[in-house]
Amino acid sequence: MGSLKPVDEATTQEGFLATRVDELINWGRKNSLWPMPLGLSCCGIELMAMIGPKFDLARFGAEAARFSPRQCDLMVVAGTLTWKMAEAARVIYDQMPDPKWVIAMGVCSSSGGMYDSYSVVQGVDMILPVDVYVPGCPPRPDAVIDAIIKLQRKIEREQPLKARLSGANLDHGIGSKAFVRAPNHSVPTRGSHAVLPPGELAP
Amino acid sequence: MSAPSANALDRVQSGLAALNPKSIAARDGMPAFEIEAEQVREACRLLRDACGFETNTFVTAIDHFPAEPRFELFWQFLSVQHNDRVRLSARVTGAHPHVASIGDLYPGTQYSERECYDMFGVVFDGHTSHAGGLKRLLMPEGYDHFPLRKDFPHQGIEPDKLYNAWFQRRFERHEREHADV
């Protein structure tokens, strides 16, 4: 990608080349999601059922679940995230190579759910940016498959080439500052424990 | 459960006669005794050696805040050979709650004692385990509070404190390491 000639702004926005390449990249990305099942609690069992014989996630190109974050681009946070586990979850998220997406499966990871208690993170969006939220306790596997389809729609609308050509530092390796990313600040969070202000963390 | 319990009551009463335990009528019909906190070790040793209770079922506490003595500790044992149970209880004060550990008599109590310390702050003197000394079991090391005490709010006090401190340290370290980038 780095060897491409710089293209002026007008061309990248409406140009034939950029649109087509974007489409190709998005098509490849959305149909070969490699999920990283962060099975924390009950939802992890339904996640297993989703990969299992009846629901068969392979139909949507996302069955290649790997337990190493280095090989994955979709993190499925399945279950209750506690503050003790949050550090590990954040490390795992940072270890995933870009581009990466996150599905918050179940109410616990979406909002803390029924656990309004001293040890539970009130929604994983406090520590990670989340793309799709799935309600349910636990959500049925059909609901999670729906979330994956929704995520594929979202990936379709992305413009990877434009982002690359606009000069943003997308080199999210360990060597770049960008690997510590600010969480999703568009999502309202409760209480004082929203993480550090975005200015301090943004690349 | 009622038939074996009567047998257990006699057995424990004769076994622990030297300690003069106070028999309690528990609602579930289980033989229950209240003893002095200093006698716990001796009582548990007698239960194991003289009364045939091989297994500890749990060690836990109840916080009677603001009453004093504040903590009521419970040890429940199961005898597989006699097929019955017994429950011991003892009260300790809230100022410096401590009681002797029985981790060497019943190795199965090591995690229960650690959990009890983690949740209530009750110190088990002489606790030894493969994990070293008495330390927290469920909450992270460095946590400031004892969550199951009655004066601790359900929503917690600064639940994200440890995480934020860790994140800040990590971020600063990263900044330091990549200052030239």
Add this chain to the structure above:
Amino acid sequence: MPTFEYAPGLLPPRAKPSGGGADGDDPLHGELLELNMGPQHPATHGVLRILVELDGETIARIEPEVGYLHRGKEKTCESLGWRKFFVHTDRLDYVQPLMNNVGYALALEKLGGVTVPERGQIIRVLLCELSRIGSHLIYLATTGIDLGAVTMFFFCFKQRETLYDLLDAYTGHRMNNTYVRIGGVYADVDERVQDAIEQWIAQFPAAVDEFEKMLTGNRIWYDRNHGIGAITKEQALAWSLNGPNLRGSGCDFDLRKAQPYSGYERYDFEVAVGTGGDCYDRYLVSIEEMRQSARIVQQCLKLLKETKGGEFLAEDRRYVLPPKDLVRSSMEELIHQFKIVTDMALPKGSAYHGIESSKGELGFFVASDGTSTPLRCHIRAPGLMNVQAIPMVAMGRLFSDMVSLIGSLDFVMGEVDR
């Protein structure tokens, strides 16, 4: 451990010298390596973290670190009240939600002095045994994956999916059903569901035979389980192990037989007992328990037919909600409902009830001060005791044995951490 960052030297001082693990020709013998496993690791069955120090291939020191799923359930019970805590018991051992419901309900009934009608007890036993089958299926599936028998995952989940469908048809949700109430169960079994369960349970023993055909005589499975992680009966008792882990060691103790609850004394079943106490014995015990559970389920279905139309929920207006149509027409029942929902108090005192869950003795120790706010609800989790036993068994063994050991001790972190 203050932070998640892994730093060498986190392990406590060495408890005893290593030895007895790898053969003398281990080229790495004498080379110490500290290893961090988890909390996110496929072989730890949840968010368990294990710190290991390896001497070559042998485990020299090992320490499990739990609490990564500690959700504060016991505190939650104190703030929610007795009735609303039922939904939280589901999420304790989330592969067998209905069994947890039953255990909690039995403890509250003991404290409150409620008698469950016969049909209610039969339905509870039915749900318990279906849960036990489901839990053992998960054990087989996950341990199978860990030891390389990936097909077991598909075989077991095929059965489990049907079980999910049956529970879905009966209770309205695949898992976390919350179907048991104080005094009985929420609703009666539908006859069509009964027939479906009957059909499924009729083919189930053949499915267990199929599992056995795949594993029991399988050379790899045998070698990786036989003689691994042996626990003697005395050790198991001293380390508070119950359930299949105790019975695998040759101790014939099953709470369903020894201290029967919910009318278990009327069912005809055998208690599976092992001899050596190793992983292979625990596997055989689990397999046999599935067969026996299937037998109990068949007897339950027969009894359900005999007691058709009977009461399944006690009429105890201190704790049991009145039927909805009566609430709409009768002032008295409306008051009952209001009282139960807003401040249901249990009598002053404490009670303990332990049930034979699929992993050991699942007990609830409940204490009330006579008000509607629970004083204490302690959950005696069998899984915590199973995790506690890991160092005792794994110390001095080969590192690769730990995978089968963790699988066969069988714990679920939701219950371990609560």
